[in-house]
Amino acid sequence: MDSVNAIRKLKASLGEHKVLTAKEDLVCYSYDSSPYICQPLAVAVPEKREDVQAILKIASKYQTPVIPRGGGTSLAGGSVPSEGSIVIDMSRMNRILEIDTKNLVAVVQPGVITADLHRAVEAQGLFYPPDPQSMNMCTIGGNIATNAGGPRCFKYGVTKDYVLGLEIVLADGRVLRTGGKTIKNVSGYDLTRLFVGSEGTLGIVTEIILRLIPLPQAKRTALAIFNTLEEGAAAVAGIIERRIVPTTLELMDQDNLVLIENAKHVGFPTDVEAAILIEVDGKPREVDEDISRIEEICKEFGGREVRIAQTPEEAAALWAGRKASFGCLTQSTRSIFTEDATVPRSELVNAVREFKALGKKYNLRIPMLGHTGDGNLHPSILFDERDSEEVARVEKCIDEMFAIALKLGGTLSGEHGIGIAKRKYIPWEFGETGVEVLQNIKKAFDPLNILNPGKVVLLGEDHE
Amino acid sequence: MNNEYIKPYQDETERCLRCGICLGFCPVYHAERHEGTVARGKIRMTRELLEGNLQLTPRLRKFMDLCLGCQACAESCPNKIPTDKIVAAARAQFVKDQGLPLVYYLALRWGLKNPAVMETVFASLGLARNLSLTKLLPHSLKEKEEILPPLPSKTFWEQYKAKPGSGKKVAYFVGCMTNLVSPQVGLTAVRMLEAHGYEVIVPKVYCCGLPHYSSGDMDTARELALKNLDIFTTYDVEAVLTDCGSCGSALREYPHWLKDQDQSKAQEFAGKVRDITEFLVNDAGIKPGSLALNRTVTYHDSCHLNRTMGVTREPRLLLKSLPGVEYREMIDANRCCGGAGTFNIKNPEVSMKILEHKMANTKATGADTLAVGCPSCRMQLALGARKFNVPVEILHPVELLAMSYGQK
Numbered sequence: 001m002d003s004v005n006a007i008r009k010l011k012a013s014l015g016e017h018k019v020l021t022a023k024e025d026l027v028c029y030s031y032d033s034s035p036y037i038c039q040p041l042a043v044a045v046p047e048k049r050e051d052v053q054a055i056l057k058i059a060s061k062y063q064t065p066v067i068p069r070g071g072g073t074s075l076a077g078g079s080v081p082s083e084g085s086i087v088i089d090m091s092r093m094n095r096i097l098e099i100d101t102k103n104l105v106a107v108v109q110p111g112v113i114t115a116d117l118h119r120a121v122e123a124q125g126l127f128y129p130p131d132p133q134s135m136n137m138c139t140i141g142g143n144i145a146t147n148a149g150g151p152r153c154f155k156y157g158v159t160k161d162y163v164l165g166l167e168i169v170l171a172d173g174r175v176l177r178t179g180g181k182t183i184k185n186v187s188g189y190d191l192t193r194l195f196v197g198s199e200g201t202l203g204i205v206t207e208i209i210l211r212l213i214p215l216p217q218a219k220r221t222a223l224a225i226f227n228t229l230e231e232g233a234a235a236v237a238g239i240i241e242r243r244i245v246p247t248t249l250e251l252m253d254q255d256n257l258v259l260i261e262n263a264k265h266v267g268f269p270t271d272v273e274a275a276i277l278i279e280v281d282g283k284p285r286e287v288d289e290d291i292s293r294i295e296e297i298c299k300e301f302g303g304r305e306v307r308i309a310q311t312p313e314e315a316a317a318l319w320a321g322r323k324a325s326f327g328c329l330t331q332s333t334r335s336i337f338t339e340d341a342t343v344p345r346s347e348l349v350n351a352v353r354e355f356k357a358l359g360k361k362y363n364l365r366i367p368m369l370g371h372t373g374d375g376n377l378h379p380s381i382l383f384d385e386r387d388s389e390e391v392a393r394v395e396k397c398i399d400e401m402f403a404i405a406l407k408l409g410g411t412l413s414g415e416h417g418i419g420i421a422k423r424k425y426i427p428w429e430f431g432e433t434g435v436e437v438l439q440n441i442k443k444a445f446d447p448l449n450i451l452n453p454g455k456v457v458l459l460g461e462d463h464e
Numbered sequence: 465m466n467n468e469y470i471k472p473y474q475d476e477t478e479r480c481l482r483c484g485i486c487l488g489f490c491p492v493y494h495a496e497r498h499e500g501t502v503a504r505g506k507i508r509m510t511r512e513l514l515e516g517n518l519q520l521t522p523r524l525r526k527f528m529d530l531c532l533g534c535q536a537c538a539e540s541c542p543n544k545i546p547t548d549k550i551v552a553a554a555r556a557q558f559v560k561d562q563g564l565p566l567v568y569y570l571a572l573r574w575g576l577k578n579p580a581v582m583e584t585v586f587a588s589l590g591l592a593r594n595l596s597l598t599k600l601l602p603h604s605l606k607e608k609e610e611i612l613p614p615l616p617s618k619t620f621w622e623q624y625k626a627k628p629g630s631g632k633k634v635a636y637f638v639g640c641m642t643n644l645v646s647p648q649v650g651l652t653a654v655r656m657l658e659a660h661g662y663e664v665i666v667p668k669v670y671c672c673g674l675p676h677y678s679s680g681d682m683d684t685a686r687e688l689a690l691k692n693l694d695i696f697t698t699y700d701v702e703a704v705l706t707d708c709g710s711c712g713s714a715l716r717e718y719p720h721w722l723k724d725q726d727q728s729k730a731q732e733f734a735g736k737v738r739d740i741t742e743f744l745v746n747d748a749g750i751k752p753g754s755l756a757l758n759r760t761v762t763y764h765d766s767c768h769l770n771r772t773m774g775v776t777r778e779p780r781l782l783l784k785s786l787p788g789v790e791y792r793e794m795i796d797a798n799r800c801c802g803g804a805g806t807f808n809i810k811n812p813e814v815s816m817k818i819l820e821h822k823m824a825n826t827k828a829t830g831a832d833t834l835a836v837g838c839p840s841c842r843m844q845l846a847l848g849a850r851k852f853n854v855p856v857e858i859l860h861p862v863e864l865l866a867m868s869y870g871q872k
Contacts, residue, residue, distance in 0.1 A: 022523045027512050028499035033482050072499065073484045091497040111497070115488070136488025327542030330481055 003084050006062035007042045010086070013054045018045045029087045032072040032079040033134075035335070035385065036420050040067065040081035045089050049169065049206040055088060056204065057173035065453050068200040070111065070142030073134040075338055076419030078146060078199050082454050088204065090141050096120050097207070104212045105164060105181050110141025110205050117210075127215040129156035132415065133326075141205055147197030149415035151248040154373030155281075156213075158415070160196040167207035168195060171446045181209055194441070199417050200452040202445040216281035219247075220291040221315040222308045224276045224298040225269055229253070232274035233349045235301035236372045239278075240345075242297060244290050246373065250277040250322055253352065255367035256329075263328040266321035272304060276372060277322050279315075322369075329367060333382035337394065341405035342414030345375045354404045355379050362397040364390075376414035402428065418456045426457055469556040469682070470510055476545050477511035480504065486537035486547070491800045492530055495817035500527040503537035503547035510550055520558055528554045530814065532807055533678060534767035534800035549720075555680030564681060572681050576640065576671045577688065583619060586644045590615045608809050613645065613846045620647035621668075624654070629663030634743070635701040636666045639711035641839035649839065649860045652871070653707045653740045656862050659869065660748040667695050674714035677721065678805050689718045693729050704736045705743050707860055709769025709838035710805065712739050716773060739769060741837060741861050745778040753868030756788025761864065762831035762856075763791075764822065764845060765798040766838035779837055779861045786868050792829040796821075803844025815844075816851070823848040826856060834858045 011019045020026075020043040030039040044066075046052045059066045065085040072079050081087055094111035099121055106121060106128065114135040121128050131150035132138055138148070144166070149158040165179030178191040195202060226232035236249055252260070252268075252275045261268040268275060280290040295306045309315035329336060343351045352368060355377070359366040370377040381397065383390050402412055402425045412422045412429055427435050438457040445451075449459050486503035487493055493502035500509070506527060512518045531551045538546050564572065575581050589612070620643040634657060642650040654664045673688035692715070696704060706712040715737040718730040744750045761783050769775045776798070784791045802808060802818030822845070826834055834849075834856040836842050845858050 022521075023518060024500060024509055024521065024523045024527060027509055027518060028505040031482050031508065033484050071484060071487060073487075089497075089499075094497065113488075134484065137484045326483070326485075330483070330542045331544075334479070336481060 001064055001084060002062040003041050003064045003086070006058050006064040006086065009058045009062070010042065010044060010055065013058065014044065014046070014051055018047065018051065019043070020045065029069065029072075029089065030081065032069075032074040032077065034075055034077035034080060034419065034421060035337070036077040036080040038081045038083065040085050040087045043087045043089055045092055047092050049167070049175070052088065052169045052204055052206055053173045053175065055086070056169055056171060059086065059450050060172050060448060063448055063450060065450050066204075067452055068141070068145070068204050070139030070145070071113070071134065071137045073138045073142070074146070074419055075340075075416045076413070076421040078417050078419035078452070078455055079142070080420060090204075091139065093206065094139075099124060099126070099212075100181070101126070103181050106210045106212055108140055108208050108210065110139060110144070110208060112140045114138055114140055114143060121212055122215055125215050126212040128162065128210060128212055129153070130159045130162060140208055140210070144196050144205055144208060145199050146415070146417035149371075149374075149376065151250055151371055153415075154249060154371060155245050155247045160193055162211045163192055163196050163208065164211050165209035166192055166195055166205050168203040168205050170203050171448065171451055176203065179209065183211065197417070199419065199456050201442060201456050202451065204451070218284040218287045219279055219281045219315070220287040220309070221277070221279045221318050222291055222294060222306055223318050224278060224294075224303050225272055225305045225307075226274045226276070226298075226302065227272050227304055228302075229273045229349050229352055231302040232276055233372065235298045235303060236276065237345070238297045238301050239294055240373070242293070244280070244293060246278050246280045246290075246294070248277065248279040249371065249373040251275075251368075251370040251372045252277070252322065252325065253368040255365065256325060256369060259328045259332055259367055260321050260325055263331060264321060264324050266317070266324070268321055269305075277318060325369060329380050329382065333365075333384070335383050335385040337381040337383070337398065339379050339381070339398065339401060340376060340414045340416045341379070341401055341410060341412065342374070342376045343405055343408045343410030345373070347408040347410065348372060348375050348377070351375075351377055351404065351408055351410070355401060358397050358400055358404075362393045364393060364397055374414070375410065420455060423454070423456060423458060467514060467557060469553040469560060470514060470550070473510065473550045473553055474514050476550065477507050477514065479543050480507040480511075480545055481543065482508070483542065485540050485542060489536040489540040491534065491536070491802065491818045491821070492532060492814060494821075495814050496530070501530045503541070503545070506531070506547060506551060506554075507545060510554060513554075520561055524554075525558055528558070529810060532767070532800045532802065532804040532818075534804065535771040536767070536800065539771055552677060552680070555678070556682045557680070559680035559682070564679070568679055568681070572676050572679060573684055576675055577684060579640075579643075579668070579670065582640055582644065586615060586619075590617075607812060611808055611843060611847055613843055615645065616647055618647065619643050620650045623647060623651060624666060626666065627658060627664075629658065631661045631663045633663050633665060633699070633701045635696065635699050635704045636664050637669055637672070637704055637706045637711060637715065637737075638666060639706060639708040639839070640671050641843075642708055646839045646842060646860070649707045649863060652860070652866045653705070653862045655871065656744065656865055657705070657740075657748070660744065660751060662748070665699055665701060667699065669695055672711040672714040673721070674710050675805060677714065677717075682721070686721055689721050689730070693718065693733055696733055697729060701736070703738050703743055703747065704733065705738055705740050707740045707837065707862060708840075709739065709766035709773060709775070710840050712737055713768035713772035739773055739775045739778070739837060741779040741782050742773070742775045744862075744865070745781050750782055750785055750865075752785045752787060752865065753870065754787060755868050755870050757786055757864060757867055758788045759833045759864070760790045760792060760829075760831045761833045761835055762794045762826060762829040763797060763861075764794070764801060764826070764834060764836045764841060766836060766841045767798075767800050767804070769837050770798050775837070779835065782861050782865060783835055786864055789864070792831050794825045794829045794831075796825055799825075801841050801844045801848070803840050805840055808844055819844060819848045820852060823852040823854045827852075827854045832856060833864070835861050835864060837861060
């Protein structure tokens with residue numbers, strides 16, 4: 001590793017203005033939304049594919065690690081630098097190159113902010129469904145790195161279901177193109193899918209072809225309130241069994257409802273175990289029918305109350321509480337870990353019950369949100385990072401949480417990614433053979449281990 | 465160096481969870497896409513400064529200067545961290561430890577501090593323009609000079625005549641920009657108050673101090689605040705009114721500026737400060753005139769008026785109450801126009817990117833009139849209308865109210 005020469009060469013090749021080394025800049029790129037912090041040696045700011053190629057050629061030559069970064073909103077530490085690394089900030093490559101209304105595809109650069117893409121395609125009556133809740137600040141490149149999901153993904157699928165093709169700069173600076181504008185493509189191995197969710201450990205994406213669909217004409221929203229979690233889960237199963245597919249089925253548990261109601265006074269009940277925010281979309285007549293059938297089904301399964309929004313303003317008011325949830329959590333704590341353990345839908349109630357029991361066991365407050373349609377849970381562990389005894393309890397609690405998720409047939413991460421936070425659990429989910437396959441893939445694309453090293457799967461050193 | 469200005473914010477900087485929600489709301493970040501331009505980065509840098517890992521360097525100064533003070537970050541922050549106040553404190557720390565650069569020293573401690581000097585400077589600029597001398601300016605200065613709109617031939621004070629009345633008494637605060645750049649707004653506002661049955665007292669005042677506060681010159685900001693407080697304690701009035709969101713927000717913040725001193729006077733005064741539209745709608749009971757305006761109007765929220773003074777509803781109600789006005793809300797009406805006092809002069813490229821966004825949203829409404837309650841925004845928007853070819857007339861809501869009375 002010869003980082004000093006790598007930076008000197010980078011400045012000569014890209015120009016001083018694209019390579020930042022001031023202490024202030026390094027501080028600004030030492031973190032993401034996870035608790036991890038480490039300063040890089042430099043921040044490179046490419047403006048075109050050729051810049052990325054030049055960076056990787058130099059990084060390879062001097063064996064210097066590079067850390068690709070979009071909005072820096074990873075909750076798992078996916079974009080936190082490692083020691084002696086160079087951050088590649090992709091956010092200046094932020095152009096929407098084409099919205100092809102004949103083929104219903106968009107061609108974009110990785111630094112485009114997800115919500116900006118939403119606005120641009122919706123202006124043409126088109127729809128890009130993946131809606132990670134950081135969509136106002138995260139980037140399409142970051143969404144591809146983590147295969148991001150979101151509330152709408154139960155109905156519409158996740159990021160990987162919309163990526164048709166990629167342009168990738170490989171570790172040695174060569175350019176690889178995968179897929180294209182066609183929906184069908186079975187030529188060779190599916191390299192596009194291999195790169196989606198690879199967290200910048202196999203190559204750096206510089207251009208993306210995304211599938212679009214027509215924008216649904218109408219939406220309806222309801223809030224269903226249940227005395228017990230079991231009733232709520234049964235109602236969700238009932239809705240799906242009767243062939244209604246809502247776009248969102250957002251569960252808030254009692255702890256969450258109490259925190260939100262105390263801070264915001266939005267009219268949430270605090271004496272129930274579950275409230276589920278349900279949204280349907282489609283043609284105007286369809287959604288009207290769907291929402292009244294959902295009301296019937298919720299009542300049939302013991303729903304205490306179903307509030308149906310009659311106007312867009314009323315719908316916004318129902319969403320306001322859910323959207324305020326994160327702020328209400330953060331105001332009640334000093335530090336927070338938001339996890340995304342995911343289980344099969346049928347195991348959701350068991351997972352919530354077992355996570356709650358963990359909170360009791362370790363004396364931690366763990367309010368929960370969940371996308372009930374797809375079994376994706378967001379337990380948030382509230383703690384104080386200055387209290388080392390509490391931090392130790394948090395770590396033990398998270399270990400057990402992941403063991404439970406895997407025991408119930410689930411996964412470590414539904415949508416946030418592995419990053420630094422969950423890499424130690426990878427052998428639990430993959431086993432010896434699985435880890436070896438992951439390592440072999442990593443070595444095939446990145447023999448020098450310079451691409452976001454230490455994330456997802458560890459090479460060389462033993463798994464902790 | 466003991467960091468006395470930023471130290472009080474240590475706990476706030478440690479409460480940042482780095483969630484990044486501010487990234488989605490910061491107009492500067494949207495234009496620049498550098499982490500140092502947004503609240504999350506500024507908070508982290510301040511924290512590391514307090515921990516001794518960073519110093520007051522020119523690079524840090526640059527990032528602290530790249531802030532509009534629009535408070536969109538503070539408003540969106542789940543933990544309500546007041547980044548605008550942290551940035552102001554950092555700027556004050558720079559001034560305290562390193563002094564003011566000469567140009568700022570002259571502008572803040574001589575020009576903006578003395579009303580007579582300001583009037584002379586503006587009169588000279590008007591004369592220079594009439595003689596086309598401004599064509600001789602070097603390119604960089606010429607761009608800055610162009611930010612100023614055509615200047616009126618007479619200031620507020622050269623035109624204003626006090627009218628004795630018998631109604632309830634209110635005081636009017638005529639800010640520097642109202643006096644020198646848009647005197648017609650102040651004159652119209654006073655006439656409209658009289659039309660609503662009030663006796664208006666217009667004292668000669670000092671600059672509100674906001675340019676000083678924003679530049680970190682806290683000593684002068686406090687000095688001006690105290691001088692203005694002295695002036696207003698001599699009047700027994702129901703309210704103190706402004707047509708400038710920035711002046712109004714500064715007057716409301718006097719207790720915060722003077723937090724190390726006896727605040728009773730500042731608090732009583734701040735409690736009386738109202739925006740003119742706020743007062744007309746909520747206190748006076750607005751009475752629109754009868755002449756139809758036949759205009760399509762949209763409205764831009766001044767950040768100070770919106771986020772410091774909390775005035776958003778009243779100007780819209782005023783506009784919608786006028787005969788012959790079709791009101792159209794623009795997208796992101798509460799997003800900063802990029803003017804932000806002297807931000808546009810210090811950071812012209814970033815400011816133009818932010819302004820372009822605002823003008824595109826204005827254009828999309830199809831409105832022929834853009835209403836705004838702050839002379840600093842007004843200058844910026846006028847520049848935007850010229851630069852990006854958006855055919856709108858830019859007016860203060862009280863000017864439109866006066867038109868419904870047949871006054872111009």
